[in-house]
Amino acid sequence: MWDLGPIALTHIKTNELNFASVRGHTRRDPLDHWAVTLVLRGTTETSISCRTFRGGAGVVQVHPLGGSFEGSVTDSEMLILFVPRDFCPEVARVLGAIEFSTIDTGMGQLLSDFLLGLARRLANLEVTDLGNLAAATKAMILACASPTADRIQEAEEPISMVLLERARRLLQTKLFDADFRIDGVARELGVSRTRLYRLFEPYGGVAHYLQRRRLIDAHAVLADPCDQRLIVDIAEQRCFTDGAEFSRAFRREFGYTPSDVRAGIHGGLPNRPATDLAANSPEERFGILLRKLHG
Structure with missing residues (x-):
């Protein structure tokens, strides 16, 4: 568990179990944060009054802790980012619009990679980094959960870091690939050739x-x-x-x-x-x- 100032992140491993959040509980202990969950291993199923949705490994889900829901999880491992409702009004509107759902899109995958990278780097963070971290997290949530040109532009730096890490992992698989083509890597990443070159410009291309x-x-x-x-x-x-x-x-x-x-x-x-x-x-x-x- 990491206290990141205005937000918190947990890394959880659990056996198979059932879970529930009911309004009677929230009246006694009014925690009404959003839980932005990335399942690393296993699957979850959540039911609310009108529908059921499922989430598997690599997919981000959004649960409001103040709502009524129940569900189950298999033997699993997951990252959960807790975002309070007063973290940012704009984030509150975006998460409120997509609560009880998954962000199973290309931008959602960027958010998954961002959370993974965040968890890997937390041991190296200083308290003075928390302000920038919160700003980057806000920008990534807005850009990935409800993308617009302005929001994507605001999240340019963290998105570039995520894309660069993804590109490095992909290129590591191309060491023995004589048919490697830059255009192919750009297509796999979903970016233009120009964007890919800019990511690797500090390395000579x-x-x-x-x-x-x-x-x-x-x-x-x-x-x-x-x-x-x-x-x-x-x-x-x-x-x-x-x-x-x-x-x-x-x-x-x-x-x-x-x-x-x-x-x-x-x-x-x-x-x-x-x-x-x-x-x-x-x-x-x-x-x-x-x-x-x-x-």
Whole structure:
């Protein structure tokens, strides 16, 4: 459970169970927040007076805790973002319009990815980050639950972060794909080629980013003494047309050749002297550790 100032996030694992929220309870304990739920594993089913809706893994659902509902959940894991009604009037109107439903759309998938990324990064957040986090969350809810051009523009930064993370995961699956095409990646992400290039502009573009990932992957294989495949075979598996092209790209990236790594000149596991990090202040330890790795 994370206290994020004006909102809260929980990570829940549960066995199969039934649940209910009834008005008699809310009169005694008037919690009327919205629960924006992302199921990571399992399924849920919710019934209200007029209908029933279901949600599975990867789909965001919206429940108002002050309403009357009941349902069931399988053995599950989920993230629940609790948004109070006074968090933002505009958010209140949007969530009120879609309560007791799922956001099973392309924009809803962006919200799913945002919540996943948020949960992964919470351990690194500082209290001073909470204001920006709340603003980004507000922008993402509005843009994804009720998209308009203005709302999407306001959420441009968090949306770009989500798209970049999704693109990185997708490109990681293309390391051995000789038929890789930038247009294909753009289509899978649902963005234009121009938008995709802007995401990877700090990395020199999509093709450069992917080539670097292929070279890093090849470096790890070459440093593995248990893998004695020919260097040209390792290069071809990572979509280099010949050994000479691979060697040139490898040297540009790392400053030494694939043969140097294979020979143990670079890329091995050096036996570095132990460092007594506890003898240094906590603020100094990380820098000392990184410098130690350089030998």
